[in-house]
Every structure is written in structure tokens, then in C-alpha cells.
Amino acid sequence: MDKKHVLGLSARLLLFIIPVIAGSFLVSGFLTGLFVDRGIKKAMNRLMVYKAEDLMRHTSSQWNLLLENNLQDDSAYRESLRRSIRSYSITMLREDGEWILAVDEEMNIVFSVGASDADELLRESILDNPLLESGDVWIDGSFGGEERIGYGFFLPTLGWTVYITDLRRSFFGDLSYIRLYYTIMVLFTAIVSSLFIIFYVRRSMRPLRTVISDMHGIVQNRNFENRVIPVQNDEVGELAREFNLMSDYLDRAMARLKNIAHSEAEARIEIRNRERETLDVLSRVSGHKDPETARHTSRVGMYASLISELRGDSLEESDLMRWAVPLHDIGKVGIPDAILLKTGALNAKERSVMEFHVNIGYEVLKGSASPVLRAGADIAISHHERWDGSGYPDGLKGKDIPVRGRITGLVDVFDALTTTRPYKKAWTFEQAIEFIQGKSSIEFDPELVELFIGGLDRVRAILDEYGDDDTVESALT
Numbered sequence: 025m026d027k028k029h030v031l032g033l034s035a036r037l038l039l040f041i042i043p044v045i046a047g048s049f050l051v052s053g054f055l056t057g058l059f060v061d062r063g064i065k066k067a068m069n070r071l072m073v074y075k076a077e078d079l080m081r082h083t084s085s086q087w088n089l090l091l092e093n094n095l096q097d098d099s100a101y102r103e104s105l106r107r108s109i110r111s112y113s114i115t116m117l118r119e120d121g122e123w124i125l126a127v128d129e130e131m132n133i134v135f136s137v138g139a140s141d142a143d144e145l146l147r148e149s150i151l152d153n154p155l156l157e158s159g160d161v162w163i164d165g166s167f168g169g170e171e172r173i174g175y176g177f178f179l180p181t182l183g184w185t186v187y188i189t190d191l192r193r194s195f196f197g198d199l200s201y202i203r204l205y206y207t208i209m210v211l212f213t214a215i216v217s218s219l220f221i222i223f224y225v226r227r228s229m230r231p232l233r234t235v236i237s238d239m240h241g242i243v244q245n246r247n248f249e250n251r252v253i254p255v256q257n258d259e260v261g262e263l264a265r266e267f268n269l270m271s272d273y274l275d276r277a278m279a280r281l282k283n284i285a286h287s288e289a290e291a292r293i294e295i296r297n298r299e300r301e302t303l304d305v306l307s308r309v310s311g312h313k314d315p316e317t318a319r320h321t322s323r324v325g326m327y328a329s330l331i332s333e334l335r336g337d338s339l340e341e342s343d344l345m346r347w348a349v350p351l352h353d354i355g356k357v358g359i360p361d362a363i364l365l366k367t368g369a370l371n372a373k374e375r376s377v378m379e380f381h382v383n384i385g386y387e388v389l390k391g392s393a394s395p396v397l398r399a400g401a402d403i404a405i406s407h408h409e410r411w412d413g414s415g416y417p418d419g420l421k422g423k424d425i426p427v428r429g430r431i432t433g434l435v436d437v438f439d440a441l442t443t444t445r446p447y448k449k450a451w452t453f454e455q456a457i458e459f460i461q462g463k464s465s466i467e468f469d470p471e472l473v474e475l476f477i478g479g480l481d482r483v484r485a486i487l488d489e490y491g492d493d494d495t496v497e498s499a500l501t
């Protein structure tokens with residue numbers, strides 16, 4: 025099954041938590057800011073109205089004073105009233121930019137304190153902000169050529185309209201600062217909390233990483249006897265403990281498997297040894313009546329194994345040759361003694377009976393479950409074939425003859441030449457080699473002859489060690 029490629033656990037946690045936390049801060053910060061903004065605006069406007077009411081109260085008390093003394097029509101007192109209201113207005117100014125303007129019903133300026141003098145712009149501004157039915161007006165926009173906000177109200181006793189205004193930027197100046205600081209604070213909090221979350225998630229993941237790294241080490245090195253240390257008593261610790269249980273089980277299972285494999289290997293060795301012993305017995309049985317000796321069967325196995333090795337065959341093949349080649353003449357057990365043990369020359373009929381040993385050997389060994397015996401069958405039927413096709417039983421030629429048969433044919437003749445037989449004495453090693461070389465490409469496979477000659481030292485060593493007592497040396501005497 026294909027593994028789905030996904031981000032790591034900590035990356036996924038961070039990708040989920042940080043937007044949620046930072047987003048919550050920003051949204052709640054934004055909403056809170058909005059309400060604060062509205063609240064402050066309301067308070068500022070309220071302040072403006074409060075100033076207006078204060079001025080109205082002062083005007084009203086001054087006017088009442090004139091009424092009580094019946095001086096309301098005296099122009100000097102009225103001028104004095106105007107100055108008093110103007111002075112009071114000046115005391116109400118707190119900051120640069122504040123401006124209190126009073127105009128009469130003909131749009132003439134009664135007084136102007138705090139800012140620019142009257143001009144056409146001012147007249148337009150007043151016309152643009154007519155009084156409402158309630159007798160007042162909120163100003164928010166261009167007034168006297170500047171961006172202002174303010175409050176205008178009508179003084180019915182004097183027939184004046186008074187505008188108390190402030191520059192928009194100074195009126196809301198504090199609010200801008202508050203907004204700026206508030207935004208910085210919200211962003212700072214969002215960043216700090218995100219950093220804290222990153223730190224916390226990383227720190228929380230550390231035990232898991234340690235456990236995974238330990239597990240990795242154990243699995244990579246197959247050290248199932250090692251244990252992961254459960255650092256914490258939580259889910260990670262639980263994971264470590266479960267892994268330990270599993271590796272404990274694996275450790276025991278592997279130990280059992282090793283024991284089984286060891287026993288199996290021992291059993292194989294035992295079976296192989298028994299098989300070899302049986303093959304040895306079989307070879308000796310085949311040579312029991314034969315004038316050839318038990319040592320002959322053993323030596324041809326060794327020579328054949330040597331040639332197989334020199335050919336570059338596998339170790340299995342050269343080993344198989346060691347045990348299969350000695351069975352080449354097993355079919356001789358089916359040949360009557362009169363022919364088998366005859367010392368004189370055989371007549372044609374006797375010869376054909378004698379040659380039948382290859383068929384008997386083949387029939388006895390073929391179809392066995394043992395690879396060695398099956399190879400023995402092939403060797404039995406083909407070891408008297410000759411390279412030039414003059415051999416028996418099938419007259420096979422060249423490489424049509426199975427290579428095991430070709431090898432056996434060569435070493436069988438060589439061993440017969442170098443050992444004493446009832447009908448002949450042993451040849452010298454050199455004579456035998458010369459004979460073999462002479463029969464190359466006639467009786468024997470030339471490639472095999474060449475390999476055999478190339479390995480003469482080892483051939484000689486086998487003959488020296490396993491030769492019959494009356495072989496080469498006796499032949500030399």
C-alpha cells in the first residue's frame with residue numbers, strides 16, 4: 025500500500041493551532057477596538073455637547089441679569105454681554121485647533137475665538153451646515169476650509185448661532201494613538217502566543233521523537249534485546265512500553281528461530297553424512313566382486329571432483345561428482361561372475377553382456393529422489409561413450425555425451441592405467457598421462473584433457489595419498 029505523504033505531527037499541530045489562536049486574537053482585538061472606538065467617539069461628542077450646554081447656561085444667566093435690571097435694550101450692556109460670552113468662550117478653549125464661532129441672523133460674525141477669521145469659506149461652511157429643527161447641528165467635514173467636527177446651536181435670546189468646533193485630527197488624535205497602540209498590542213500578543221505555542225509543541229514532541237529514534241535504532245540494528253526508555257508516563261510512555269513488549273516477543277521468537285535453524289543445520293549435516301556413508305557402502309558393494317578395488321571407486325570420485333572444480337563448476341556440483349562418480353560401475357553387480365571375473369579376452373557375446381553393466385547401473389539408479397543417485401544414473405549410462413562416437417551404449421559424440429559421463433570416462437581410464445589389475449601391471453604416471461593426451465579428441469574431451477593436465481600436481485597428490493599399495497611405485501620396480 026502506498027504511504028500517503030503528509031506533514032509531520034508537530035507541523036500539522038502548529039498549522040492548526042497558530043491560525044486559530046492568532047486569528048482569535050486578531051478578530052477579538054478588532055471587535056474590541058471597534059467598540060472602544062465607538063465608545064471614545066461617543067464620549068468626545070458628549071464633551072462637545074457639554075461645552076455647548078455650559079456656554080448656553082452662562083449666556084442664559086448673563087441675559088437674565090440684563091432682564092432683571094431691564095437693560096436688555098441698552099447697546100452698551102449688550103456689547104458687554106457679547107464680550108462676556110466671548111471671554112467665557114476663550115476660557116473653554118483647551119487645545120490648539122479648537123474654535124468657537126458665533127454668527128448673528130444676518131450671518132455676521134459676532135465673535136470668533138481660537139482659530140481663523142471669517143472669510144467666504146466660512147460663510148459657505150455655515151450655509152452648508154444649516155440648523156436643524158431642534159436648533160442644533162452636528163458638523164463633520166470641511167468647515168472654514170479645514171476638516172473639522174463640531175456642534176452648532178442657536179441662542180434664541182440673542183438670535184446667535186454658536187459653533188464649537190475642533191480640528192478632526194486633533195479631536196480624534198488620541199483615538200488614533202489608542203488605535204495604533206491597541207493594534208500593536210494585539211499583534212504583539214498574537215506573535216508572542218504563537219512563539220509560545222511553537223515552543224510548547226516542540227517541547228511536547230521531544231519525548232515522542234526520542235522514543236521514535238530509539239525504536240529506529242533497535243529496528244535498524246536488529247537489537248531486539250535493547251529497550252526503549254518510557255520517558256513520560258503518558259501516551260508516549262505507553263507507546264514505548266508496547267514497543268518493548270513487541271520487541272521482547274520478537275527477541276524470543278528470533279532466539280527460537282535461531283535454535284530451530286541450528287538444529288536444522290545439524291540435521292542436514294547428519295543426513296548428508298548418512299547419505300555419504302550409504303553411498304560409500306553402495307560403491308564398495310559395486311566393487312565387491314569387481315577386480316577393481318574400493319580405492320579405485322573413491323579415487324575416481326576425487327579426480328572427477330577435481331576436474332569439475334577446474335572447470336569452474338559450483339561447489340555443489342564438484343561435491344556431487346565426488347559422491348556420484350564412484351557409482352559408475354554399480355551395474356556390474358548384474359554381470360555373471362564367469363564374464364566379470366574372466367582373466368582372458370572376452371568374446372563378442374561376452375563383451376556385449378559385459379557392456380550391459382551401463383544399462384543395469386542406469387536402471388538401478390534412475391528416478392531416485394537423491395540428486396547424487398540421479399547423477400550416478402547419468403554417469404553409469406554415459407561413462408563408456410567416446411568423444412569420436414565409438415563408445416557404447418548409444419555411440420554419442422562430442423558434447424552430446426553428458427559432461428559428467430565425459431569426466432568419468434577420462435578419470436576411470438586414468439585410474440585403471442595407474443593401478444595394477446589382474447590382467448596388467450600399473451603404468452607409470454607419465455605413461456598414463458601420455459596415453460590420455462594421445463587419446464584427446466578421440467576417446468576424451470580435449471578441453472577436459474587440458475584441464476586435467478593443468479591440474480597434474482593435484483592429480484599426483486591424490487594418487488600418492490589414496491593409491492593402492494601396488495600402484496605406480498610397484499609398477500616402477
Ligand SMILES: [Fe+2]
Nearest residue numbers: 352353407408
Ligand atoms: Fe564401466
Ligand SMILES: [Fe+2]
Nearest residue numbers: 316352353436
Ligand atoms: Fe571403473
